[in-house]
Amino acid sequence: MAYQFVHIETYSTQPRKMKGSKDHWNSAKQVFLEAARDPEYSKHVDAPREPLPVLSHGAISVAELRVLHDRKRDEVRETVQAKSGNTYERRLRSDAATLYTEIHSHPMASRDYLADPKKNAEEIQEWAGLAIRDFRKRMPEGIAFAAVLHLDEQNVHLHILAVNIDDPRLDANKLHVGKVAAAEYRAKHDKPSTLASLPKPEMQQRPRKPKKPRPSKNRVTQRKNVEKHERALAAWEEACDRVNAANASKFATWEKENGQHLHAARKEQVGKNPEKAAYTSAMEAFQDRYYQAVGKPCGLLRKGPAQERLTTKQYAARKAAAKSLAQERTQNLRTETGLEVREQELALRERAVAEAEGRLAAEKDSWKARKQEIGAREQSVAMRERGLSEKERMSGAPFC
Numbered sequence: 356m357a358y359q360f361v362h363i364e365t366y367s368t369q370p371r372k373m374k375g376s377k378d379h380w381n382s383a384k385q386v387f388l389e390a391a392r393d394p395e396y397s398k399h400v401d402a403p404r405e406p407l408p409v410l411s412h413g414a415i416s417v418a419e420l421r422v423l424h425d426r427k428r429d430e431v432r433e434t435v436q437a438k439s440g441n442t443y444e445r446r447l448r449s450d451a452a453t454l455y456t457e458i459h460s461h462p463m464a465s466r467d468y469l470a471d472p473k474k475n476a477e478e479i480q481e482w483a484g485l486a487i488r489d490f491r492k493r494m495p496e497g498i499a500f501a502a503v504l505h506l507d508e509q510n511v512h513l514h515i516l517a518v519n520i521d522d523p524r525l526d527a528n529k530l531h532v533g534k535v536a537a538a539e540y541r542a543k544h545d546k547p548s549t550l551a552s553l554p555k556p557e558m559q560q561r562p563r564k565p566k567k568p569r570p571s572k573n574r575v576t577q578r579k580n581v582e583k584h585e586r587a588l589a590a591w592e593e594a595c596d597r598v599n600a601a602n603a604s605k606f607a608t609w610e611k612e613n614g615q616h617l618h619a620a621r622k623e624q625v626g627k628n629p630e631k632a633a634y635t636s637a638m639e640a641f642q643d644r645y646y647q648a649v650g651k652p653c654g655l656l657r658k659g660p661a662q663e664r665l666t667t668k669q670y671a672a673r674k675a676a677a678k679s680l681a682q683e684r685t686q687n688l689r690t691e692t693g694l695e696v697r698e699q700e701l702a703l704r705e706r707a708v709a710e711a712e713g714r715l716a717a718e719k720d721s722w723k724a725r726k727q728e729i730g731a732r733e734q735s736v737a738m739r740e741r742g743l744s745e746k747e748r749m750s751g752a753p754f755c
Contacts, residue, residue, distance in 0.1 A: 357462035359650035365452035365527040383454040387421040406503035420501040455527040457515040489648040497521025536637035556605040
C-alpha cells in the first residue's frame with residue numbers, strides 16, 4: 356500500500372497551456388477524447404486499451420456527457436452591457452470553465468491488475484466505489500457525470516468528468532472546492548489581492564498587405580503588374596516575419612522580466628496571499644476528507660514520505676500498518692455484512708410469522724362471529740317454530 360492521490364481541475368473549450376510544459380495544451384475536447392482513449396489524443400500511452408466505464412451512482416458514458424456538454428454550452432446566452440450602456444446577448448466565452456474533472460490514482464500497477472484481474476477486481480471495485488460515492492456526496496444536485504477506469508498507464512486510475520448542468524453558465528469552478536473558497540474570499544473583500552504584472556510591451560504593427568492590381572486589357576501590362584504584385588507580396592511577407600520575430604523577442608523578454616518582478620514581489624509580500632491561503636486551506640481540507648472517505652478505508656496513507664520526511668523503514672512500517680488496518684476493516688465489513696444479512700432474514704421471518712398470526716386471529720374472529728350469527732339464527736328459528744306450533748294447536752290444524 357502507498358499514499359492516496361486525487362487531483363481536481365477545470366477546463367474550457369479554449370486550449371490552455373499546462374504549467375511546466377512547453378508544448379502541452381489542454382481543453383475540454385482534449386480531456387473528453389483522452390478519457391475515451393481516442394487514438395489522436397492517446398499518443399502519450401504506449402499501448403492504449405479500451406477504458407472500463409463505471410456506470411453506477413447515476414453516471415453516464417463519456418460520449419453521452421460530451422454531447423450533453425456541447426449542446427448545453429451552445430444554448431447558453433449571456434446578457435452583456437456595453438460601454439455605451441446598451442445591452443446585447445452573446446455566446447459563452449471560449450475561456451469559461453465548463454468541465455470539471457477528478458483523477459483518482461490507485462497504487463496498484465496496471466500490469467499487476469491485468470496479470471490477475473479476478474484476484475484484484477474486488478480491491479479496485481471497492482476503491483472506485485468509495486471514490487464515486489464520496490464524489491456524489493460532495494457535488495451539488497443537478498450535475499451530470501461520467502467515470503472510466505484506465506488500465507494502460509503505470510497505475511490503475513479513475514477519471515471522473517462532470518458538467519454543472521443546473522448552472523446558467525455551466526460554471527465548473529463552482530464544483531472546485533479550492534476555487535470556491537478563493538471566490539468567497541474575493542467576494543468578502545473589496546481590494547484585489549493579486550500581484551500586478553509589469554506593463555506589456557507595445558508591439559509593432561504589421562505592414563499593410565499590398566493590394567492586388569486592377570486587371571489590364573494589355574497583356575504585357577497585366578503580366579508586369581502581376582510580377583510587381585508578387586514581388587511586393589514577397590517583400591511584405593519578409594517584413595511581417597521580421598515584425599513577428601521582433602514582437603516575439605519583446606514578449607519573451609517581458610515574460611522573463613515579469614516573472615522576476617512577480618517573484619520579488621511575492622518575497623516582499625507581508626504574510627501569505629489571502630486568496631491563495633483560502634484556496635490552499637480548502638484543498639487541504641478536501642484531501643483530509645478524501646482520506647477519511649476513501650484513503651483510510653482502502654489502507655492508503657494521507658501523505659507520502661517526502662512531506663513528513665520519513666525514513667524508508669518508517670514509511671514501510673506506516674504502509675504495513677495502513678494495510679493491516681485496511682484488512683481488519685475489510686474483515687469487519689464482511690462480518691457486519693453477514694450480520695446484516697442474518698438480521699434481514701430474521702426480520703423477514705418475523706414479519707411472515709406476524710402476518711400469519713394476524714391472518715389466524717382474523718379467521719378466529721370471523722369464525723366466532725359466524726358462530727354467534729348461527730346461534731342467533733338457531734334461536735330465531737326455534738322461536739318461530741314454537742310460535743307456529745302454538746298457533747296450530749290453538750286452531751286445531753294438523754301439523755304438516
